[in-house]
Amino acid sequence: MRPEKQNLTKEYLVRLNASPFFIVVDYKGLTVGHLTELRRRLTKAGAEIHIVKNSIFRLAAKEAGVSDLNGSLSGQLAVVTGQRDISTAAKVVKTFGSELDKLKVHFGFLNNERLEQASILKLADLPSMEVLRGQFLGVLNAPASKFVRLLNTPASQLARVLQARQEKLGEPAVA
Numbered sequence: 001m002r003p004e005k006q007n008l009t010k011e012y013l014v015r016l017n018a019s020p021f022f023i024v025v026d027y028k029g030l031t032v033g034h035l036t037e038l039r040r041r042l043t044k045a046g047a048e049i050h051i052v053k054n055s056i057f058r059l060a061a062k063e064a065g066v067s068d069l070n071g072s073l074s075g076q077l078a079v080v081t082g083q084r085d086i087s088t089a090a091k092v093v094k095t096f097g098s099e100l101d102k103l104k105v106h107f108g109f110l111n112n113e114r115l116e117q118a119s120i121l122k123l124a125d126l127p128s129m130e131v132l133r134g135q136f137l138g139v140l141n142a143p144a145s146k147f148v149r150l151l152n153t154p155a156s157q158l159a160r161v162l163q164a165r166q167e168k169l170g171e172p173a174v175a
Contacts, residue, residue, distance in 0.1 A: 012060035047082030
């Protein structure tokens with residue numbers, strides 16, 4: 001292998017090892033302007049897209065321990081990687097693809113598990129990680145709030161009974 005290809009393979013190997021996921025997309029029909037806009041959106045989402053030769057990416061993926069490609073690298077493909085969660089990057093790719101109808105998701109990997117197109121599109125529909133964390137904390141907090149209300153209920157009921165009894169006897173209400 002030529003030294004240039006070895007350097008590119010090493011570069012993509014570093015990218016794949018640094019990212020917990022990657023998404024392979026077909027960019028056929030996109031202009032430079034479209035790719036620039038997609039790169040801008042992905043950067044905001046903590047991800048990036050790179051156009052790579054299929055043979056070089058196949059070698060880098062094999063060295064990274066991803067061996068389940070089985071001939072799925074064909075055509076004009078680009079790879080989306082990132083440091084944050086996959087759902088945010090998948091959401092950007094899905095939205096951009098629906099706007100232009102030219103960007104197609106092929107497959108992806110999350111922690112060395114292959115994800116097909118349908119799975120990636122489902123991940124794109126998930127709420128952001130911050131929203132999921134908030135929902136999770138709400139679920140954890142709900143039983144504690146209910147418990148506190150249950151503990152306070154008998155005391156407040158007793159206070160109302162004493163207040164009613166006091167008013168019935170004609171004594172002035174205690175503040």
